[in-house]
Amino acid sequence: MINGLQEYGVLNETLILFTSDHGEMMGDHHYFRKSLPYEGSAKIPFIVFDPGETLGLLAGSRPDSIVELRDIMPTFLEAAGVQIPVPVEGQSVLPLCRGDQTLWRSYIHGEQAYGEKSHHFLTDGREKFIWYSQTGEEQYFDLAADPSEKINAIGCTDKFERIKEWRERLIHELEGREEGFVNNGEWIAGRPISHILKASQLGK
Numbered sequence: 001m002i003n004g005l006q007e008y009g010v011l012n013e014t015l016i017l018f019t020s021d022h023g024e025m026m027g028d029h030h031y032f033r034k035s036l037p038y039e040g041s042a043k044i045p046f047i048v049f050d051p052g053e054t055l056g057l058l059a060g061s062r063p064d065s066i067v068e069l070r071d072i073m074p075t076f077l078e079a080a081g082v083q084i085p086v087p088v089e090g091q092s093v094l095p096l097c098r099g100d101q102t103l104w105r106s107y108i109h110g111e112q113a114y115g116e117k118s119h120h121f122l123t124d125g126r127e128k129f130i131w132y133s134q135t136g137e138e139q140y141f142d143l144a145a146d147p148s149e150k151i152n153a154i155g156c157t158d159k160f161e162r163i164k165e166w167r168e169r170l171i172h173e174l175e176g177r178e179e180g181f182v183n184n185g186e187w188i189a190g191r192p193i194s195h196i197l198k199a200s201q202l203g204k
Contacts, residue, residue: 012052015079020044035114037121037130038149048097056098063096065104066125109173113193122170129166136189
């Protein structure tokens with residue numbers, strides 16, 4: 001692709017973003033394929049390349065802010081000088097790549113309808129909290145100390161306050177959902193998954 005852009009003389013006018021829609025478990029946690037919230041499936045590359053060096057990006061920089069696929073469209077719109085529509089939930093990553101001070105999300109919320117393994121998770125890239133909505137199982141991983149997610153620290157007393165904070169965040173995210181996952185600030189496991197999520201899973 002890069003050779004083609006060079007041949008047509010437009011490489012220096014092009015912004016390249018390399019990413020993937022999901023990873024593959026490849027045996028991690030004894031699973032394969034995608035759909036689960038572990039790093040092998042959920043953590044994907046997100047590499048921005050400005051060959052013409054026209055956008056003021058810091059070459060080789062690795063911002064620690066958490067990004068997601070919804071940030072792709074806003075990134076290209078900003079690069080093209082097009083206003084980002086108000087309903088768009090993602091953000092352009094160009095300010096991060098320039099090293100600018102910018103208001104950014106503190107975590108992301110992901111979810112997947114996957115039978116008994118249907119789940120919701122929150123992560124900021126340094127910690128991850130998972131709730132399996134059908135069984136009620138909770139998992140907490142300190143990704144900074146345990147990047148391979150080998151230790152579920154949900155029962156560790158020294159992590160109690162951090163786990164409580166993540167649990168409250170996810171409860172807040174799920175309050176008012178049609179599935180009825182939360183009632184009076186408490187989880188309700190085993191609730192039927194909405195038809196919207198089922199259709200979404202089938203589409204993937």
